[in-house]
Ligand SMILES: CSC[C@H]1O[C@@H](n2cnc3c(O)ncnc32)[C@H](O)[C@@H]1O
């Protein structure tokens with residue numbers, strides 16, 4: 212009897228696997244991997260000790276959130292309805308300057324709690340004090356792609372310290388938490404990082420053989436400033452600095468020309484599309500259908516809870532499926548299955564983790580279960596449509612990462628939910644001086 216093997220019987224599985232998109236049947240997990248998924252009973256059924264009744268659940272791959280700043284959950288609702296630069300300079304950065312290790316710990320814990328409970332199993336995080344973030348990931352059972360984001364608007368000596376910190380973090384934590392943590396190198400953005408600073412991150416990424424991530428072309432003002440300062444738009448500027456010579460992905464990419472889209476495709480640069488944040492900060496709407504048509508890997512990010520204002524990736528899926536229809540006037544540009552792909556297979560492609568994003572034998576057992584009895588999942592016309600247009604993170608009941616259950620019946624098993632809420636509230640009160 213193999214005790215690490217267990218079996219979900221009689222479930223409905225939305226797999227994201229083109230060979231069998233919806234399976235009404237069974238899935239076997241062995242250790243951290245999916246061992247079998249199919250309509251027939253598993254061949255070794257009699258050897259599997261643990262069985263779960265899946266008949267009242269809809270199973271799907273865990274969602275992958277490819278851009279965010281988890282600790283900023285502490286600033287949810289602190290400043291709304293501002294444009295990006297005012298929001299950053301007048302509200303976020305002054306508050307973040309007061310953040311301590313404890314603020315990052317509890318802000319990140321709050322975010323991880325929210326993400327896990329709403330079905331996200333992997334998240335990308337760019338922030339400061341990243342050891343705190345990594346420890347929360349380690350404890351929570353979640354998967355994290357982590358990087359020390361660096362703003363270079365500071366003296367060269369401080370820039371060198373930030374680079375050294377980013378390198379140390381990347382070395383210390385890559386592959387940690389049984390392989391659930393992956394690290395990258397991340398200069399914040401072309402408008403906050405002088406060219407030589409970006410080049411030093413590119414060099415470090417080469418030396419460490421790590422991918423890179425940055426914000427890019429989020430607003431029209433950013434593009435214009437880049438042209439004024441460097442004579443180039445952000446895409447050509449980052450390309451010249453060598454950033455795209457690394458495996459890389461950019462957040463936002465809202466303001467792109469046809470030529471820039473072609474260059475991103477040629478260089479294999481992926482894009483994290485953050486529709487809610489881009490709408491809320493009035494940055495615009497990224498040209499996602501054109502990016503996809505050009506062959507660019509596109510995924511979804513929430514950005515932080517301070518510009519979203521939640522971390523429910525189902526909201527981003529729905530938004531992505533809706534806004535591109537509205538902007539283009541063409542209801543066929545983003546069909547439901549493609550919107551769902553952005554948050555699953557697209558996320559896996561963006562972070563270059565081909566073992567994630569689908570329910571398929573041999574892949575990692577990162578998956579979620581939604582309550583199939585909810586009225587908005589009836590009638591049973593088209594489950595993919597229901598997941599995109601009708602579902603929300605509140606439907607998620609159970610979550611597994613690496614084959615380990617981390618949410619059961621809507622409750623996080625490895626985190627103290629009550630304590631996190633209380634500590635996060637106390638952190639905010641202290642930061643706000645209330
Ligand atoms: C250096 S740590 C990350 C840094 O990013 C800031 N940030 C949050 N949201 C955005 C956004 O939409 N565009 C650019 N920068 C953003 C955050 O305040 C942190 O300082």
Ligand SMILES: [Zn+2]
Pocket residue numbers: 278279280426462514515
């Ligand atoms: Zn961001």
